[in-house]
Amino acid sequence: MCLQILSEKISLFLGAGSIANKIAPMLKQAGFHPYAAGSLSHAKNFALMYGFEKFYTDYEKLLKDQNIDLVYINTPHSLHYDHIKICLENNKNVLCEKSFTLNFKQAKELVELAKTKNVFLAEGIWTRYMPYIDIIKDFLAKDLIGKIVSIEANLAYNVIHKNRITSLELGGGVLLDVGIYTLNFALSFLKDEIKNIIATCKKMPSGVDESNGIILEFKKGAFAFLNSSVAAISDRKGVINGTKGYICIDNINNPSSIKAYDKERKLIKDCLVPKQINGFEYEFQACFKALEQNKIECDEMNHEEILKMMNLMDRVREKMGVKFIGE
Incomplete structure (x- = not known):
């Protein structure tokens, strides 16, 4: 991995939800480096508000930045697959907010891609790290x-x-x-x-x-x-x-x-x-601990557990008769 682990530079893919506003102020307090914010609509205002060095209104340009150690994704569930995939394809380490993807099929493909590329991939289900x-x-x-x-x-x-x-x-x-x-x-x-x-x-x-x-x-x-x-x-x-x-x-x-x-x-x-x-600091601490140990997953929520949970939720949705668009 061609990373500057010690600098712990974090980039955020911003969604419309409020969770990014909880993550951002925690970063500096926990000793991390809020480096870049990426959003198609409000990256500049967000970056200025929370002290990020840079902002990008184009995700592809953000992913060309070689100074990023970890990308945190908190966009809507339906976008997780595409956003994780583009990060992995650009050799960027990823911590993606729950739910990891829409379904098991998407999750399995991404876990296999992370292993093939030897790039770190984790799910931000914060309770598992507490x-x-x-x-x-x-x-x-x-x-x-x-x-x-x-x-x-x-x-x-x-x-x-x-x-x-x-x-x-x-x-x-x-x-x-x-x-x-x-x-x-x-x-x-x-x-x-x-x-x-x-x-x-x-x-x-x-x-x-x-x-x-x-x-x-x-x-x-x-x-x-x-x-x-x-x-x-x-x-x-x-x-x-x-x-x-x-x-x-x-x-x-x-x-x-x-x-x-x-x-x-x-x-x-x-x-x-x-x-x-x-409470959000624990998942970021776990990610950087894993990266320092040259791991591509976190012990607290490893790839097997991610896939196990996604498979279980698929089975539950099948029982409830809930099906997402495209499935």
């Missing part, structure tokens, strides 16, 4: 709650007014935007093969899912009960139920505390999550 995942794994390794019997998770935000959410053309709906977090939460701790999937949803007029309920049955007998919505407000809690107790997470999308309880439902372990800038 310290709380390891805290829970430590609770489980210490056998605080025994064997996992079931996992429950819910996540809902009332964002139904946003065009990217309602649009079938943009790969909208709750699953790829919000439900992906409940699925990732469950699969972070249940590594068994999925035996059966039950999924249903309420659809919007456009054909995308507005709210959904998902049950995953695993081969060794555990279950995951998951629900998500873009038309409601929920408590965002997660629970891991075991044979000897249970673990409660106050917010699966960005928790502040994790508590373990015994058979008598008495608190036996209470752990505060480490202080953070805004």
Whole structure:
């Protein structure tokens, strides 16, 4: 890789969503170099606002810049495939916001391209990189709650007014935007093969899912009960139920505390999550750690896990009868 890893120069492909406005101010605070912003409409204003050295209104010109160490993509889901591909073809390392692509087929092609080109590729599903995942794994390794019997998770935000959410053309709906977090939460701790999937949803007029309920049955007998919505407000809690107790997470999308309880439902372990800038720094730290080790994927969310998740969401959408344009 012909990269200047130590400078950690980051470029952003800007989408219309607000997430870029959360990423940008974090970069300098976390010790990264906000180098270039790329957008077809508002690159200049964005770059000036957040202190980027350069801006590009043409993605192809941005990708010719040899000083970029990592491109972060946060455009709509439907554009991820094209934007990741053009980056990889130009030998640019990529961190792409979730959902990685629209479907498994697109994801598989891109992972294979990254391997062929020996270029770094990762998915920005921020919860997979957060310290709380390891805290829970430590609770489980210490056998605080025994064997996992079931996992429950819910996540809902009332964002139904946003065009990217309602649009079938943009790969909208709750699953790829919000439900992906409940699925990732469950699969972070249940590594068994999925035996059966039950999924249903309420659809919007456009054909995308507005709210959904998902049950995953695993081969060794555990279950995951998951629900998500873009038309409601929920408590965002997660629970891991075991044979000897249970673990409660106050917010699966960005928790502040994790508590373990015994058979008598008495608190036996209470752990505060480490202080953070805004939580997005962890995925960038993981990317540059991987690059320094000459890896083309992150340990926290490797290529196999990316493909596993995309395949699972394809299967869930099939159960719900949600199909994107062109599939």
